Amino acid sequence: MSAPTAGGPAPPPDRVPTTVLHVDMDAFYAAVATRDDPSLQGVPVIVGGGHRGVVLSASYEARRSGVRSGIPMTRARRLCPEAEVLRPDYALYSAVSRSVLEIFGQVTPVVQPLSLDEAFLDVQGSVRLLGGPAEIGALVRARVHDEQGITCSVGAADTIGVAKVASKRAKPDGQLVVPAADVVGFLHPLPVGELWGVGDKTVAQLERLGLRTVGDVAHTPRSTVQRALGRAFGAQVHDLAWGIDDRLVAGGGGPRASQRGFPLPAGVLGSDPGPDRSVGADETFGRDTDDPQVLLRELLRLTAKVTARMRAAEVVGRTVTVKVRFADFTTITRTRTRSEPTDVTHEVYDTVRQVFAGLGLQRARVRLVGVRVENLQPRRGVTRQLVLGERPQGWAEADRAVDRAATRFGDAAVRPASLLGPGRP
Template sequence: MSRRQLERGTAMRGMIGADGIEPLDPAAAEDADCSILHIDMDAFFASVEQLEHPEARGRPVIVGGTGPRGVVSSADYIARTYGVHSAMPMVRALRLCPDALVFPPDGPAYRRVSEAVMDIFRSVTPEVEPVSMDEAFLDVSGARRRLGGPVRIAELIRERVRSEQRLTCSVGVAATKFVAKLASTQCKPDGLLLVPTRRVTAFLHPLPVGALWGVGEKTEQALTRLGLRTVGDVAAVPPATLRHEFGQALGARLAALAVGDDDRPVVPTTPDKSIGAEETFPRDVDDPGTIHRELLRLSEKVARRLRSSGQAGRTVVVKLRRADFTTITRSRTLPEATDVAREITAAARELYAGAGLERVRLRLVGVRVEGLADASQVHRQLALDEPETGWREAERAMDRVARRFGPGAIQPAALAKRDENDV
């Protein structure tokens, strides 16, 4: 993608036709049975930072860790023209694009904007399946009588996201989730691409096999060894052969996807299966006191996210990565579900102690809570030494202070007292 292509007005707005991508005429769009939309926000984290920092507009922007082990979380499209991409070490990214502005991730800002964008989607249809903070599938079949065809609805959503949030998104329109997602990828940034049902194979078959849903690096290598390099190559193989080579489940899925078959429905708002947080230290740490404080900080973060989402969980998991990159996880299931940082911290510290790594250099630690349920349905029994208001109410009061005065306004004393051994 060139810098010129990034200028406003050059975004793709097309339909797959007989000779490739054709200009899209909404009045003549072949979208009668294409009720699935995949909407993907463009360079979401970087775009939000540009909203927060007007001086960044027109300059390459990278979001990610700034320490020696920092990695890129997001890069805007200008930075991408220099070869910068997510998961790249920040040191390498800045060698490729030394003029980039770098911002640390601002989770609360991204969640706030994400919620506003998802509200726009849900105002169009209740059939919204968030995939991540910045993308979702929509089934707009029930909105057609009120708002028009899928392409018209996609245009409406794009305009509302632009006018209300000052952001851009790319939309794929198709009859299935698989094809809609590929279409949104093909029209980024700030584009719209319709894949009519009768043109699905023409759209899919030139794509590399890695475009097939569920095909990872190992499967792609196995397909390539068989001489299958494009989706069309896979479609030409008898399904029985694919099942023989890759097993019943994967072989059948490859055969179906290669011709555009995907019966997965849009599932509105699937609850989180777990909520967690982790931290990579700037340098390896073997001081138990420092690890304990980090487990406290991460537990506080996880508990806030649980309370914010109205969930509680029973299983606490810690992740401990050594300096040699070997990773150990330990878990404990509590007697009852919790969203209280004090309880999560206690379990996490006990798991850390039980792992026998208290004098082992660690590169990363993480805390996760699983087995989530609606917090309003969880009945808690106070411990004998717990005040009637409970720690949960105390922490909810801390949440209110943080929302009003900022996340650093109130915190446990142990996190406010840092010594020279902390990193």
Template sequence: MVQGNARAILHVDMDAFFVSVELLSRPELADRQVIVGNPGERSVVLSASYDCRALGVKSAMPMAMAVRLAPRAVVIEPTHSLYVAYSARIMAIFSEFTPLVEQVSVDEAFLDVTGSIRRLGPPEAIGQMIRERLRSELALPASVGVAASKFVAKVASTRAKPDGMLVIRPEQTLSYLHTLPVDALWGVGAKTALVLREMGITTVAQLAHTPQNTLSRRLGATGNHLFDLAWGRDDRPVETEREEKSIGAEETFAIDIWDDAMLRREILHLGHRVATRLRQSDKIAGVVALKLRYSDFSTLSRSRTLPVPSNSAGDLVSAAEALLAKLGSRPQAVRLVGIRAEKLSDAGGGMQLSIDPRDDNWRQTEEAMDMIRSRFPAGALKPASLLEHGQKREETPGPS
């Protein structure tokens, strides 16, 4: 139970989300090792079943390494439209328990249920109800952490995996935190962990009992941040609106390419992915950026301001293709291409429409495609030009 004025924060994290969603339509693989990601040595793991994780397979690991660690695993190409559709249904369930939902990624969120306790019961009961709803309605497992702060709730959900729930009551917070290794703290990456080890600090308890000025001298503002976390101090609220600064997608090719037609086809593919995400977020973009990475890993980025902010794939693709043409002859083959929509604003205020009726026809067509995908998320609806040469794999998602 929440005591006094303590907040009740839940961190809900779906378990091996991409794998779990893919298995809904592939029940015959339920007992198999599964990796989600594009095949090919240059691809990376997007998600892996827990039996693969036990063998050392991790997200963002090169696919070639993952296959060596788990040679019996089945590799499934990702279906990002399906993940987005299920994510929307998951977040809708969360909103039935509290209006204070902060979506962190496609498969996790913080919920402040302090105001829901009188109506629904203690936070651990709410957490269990959420897990049961996700299981019964979507057939998806989730782990839940319950605590008085976002940081501790996140720690709890991580240690509840897979498919569990861990409650850390306010009076238990410090005693629990001080049993953990120091890398459990937000902000402790490999470099910070190395500095702390050099200081003889390997546990949260050791860090908590290190003078704060000593930490700040070695680590600057990070030292002060870690000191507060080690003492359970985290008063950040659950933010119901996270303003996206940009939306993008990119693709790494299995083989470096020179061919203009293949590059433009990939730009078309990525443009539709980005435009769909813009419309789902009710955003329009004022700037389109094109990213190219060459064979030697050198990377360039060029951007163009749109005449009118838009969330139409046609507008995004036209801008990206113009940027590509302006680059002229390329010095090397292309390893990666990406598109990013920037300078986002709300679409709710309305968009200035072109006087060319063809533009409005394309916009209506794209909106119709969105509606069809929302009703039939497992479908593969896409422009005909992307189907001419067979099914194209979906892109590796870039950061938002």
């Protein structure tokens, strides 16, 4: 890689080989839902949570009509009225995901799942046996197709950030290897929103400065980017624009070590990073409800989902926000800031319950609830203050045990007992 100029940092003198793979299933939910039904082959398919929910996945035939994950089901039906709409089957998706992870584990022990349908693999220890990144990527794609009947796309690079961008550019059912010497040439012509973790809000902030491509950001002084995005996030985005990313593939220790190690970008968390990073989740009920126990159970489920993402990203947060949307579409949010940052489900949910109780809803009919944690910061360097008489091990360790079980056996493997009863939307 040639030396950067005009504000660019010097590239690492000893860039590691191109052995980080990002493997991403293609339209995963839709592909799994339709693989055993020949009548759905080549037909637009939408997987979603009912007429009041959102699109969870869309086949590429549906995407050609403008259907995308995350848009309301009502809009998706208008865009593609001929589409077959299927309800999600999470048990099936989890089973397929576990089988795919087994394939990854037979290629390398260093596997970091990001969700049911994507993972990073560090194959540095496998190249002597299996060949280079192109050969290993082709092997993974062939085995996933042969054994599970679905397709995936693979990006290979020397860092996780570039590998993530490469897999997106390879979709669908493709593969793209970006050698270390070609990283800058690959990244700089791309729109800045292609960088992993740079969402719509950040793109808008950068475009106000006239920065539209990755190269524009790279050739802008770091201090300028930091003023626009915040000191830490601005430095991260500037480094990523030059393909500099010290994060390791976290999964079994592997040969790569991170001395600086940014946490995963907030794009993984389901939110735009920006200077005030946050992670949240919400759920639209299939039928309006005024039952406080149903609402509290859903708030607990959402809290567990949010805190699991935080732990995966190695961040903690202090500010907890609860969102409630009523039957008439009126929406309110209430926020409370904790004295100490945390990623512990039990602690965040305590705050959520307090905020919810303070709303005094009195049987108001509710359409949607949501939970968000803001003021995030890296977990490293945060010291947890023990309370007098508190056990040295407890909820935090239990959460991490649940995370390990979910990674291995699926999200439904372990959950709070209160979520086993009725009331799931």
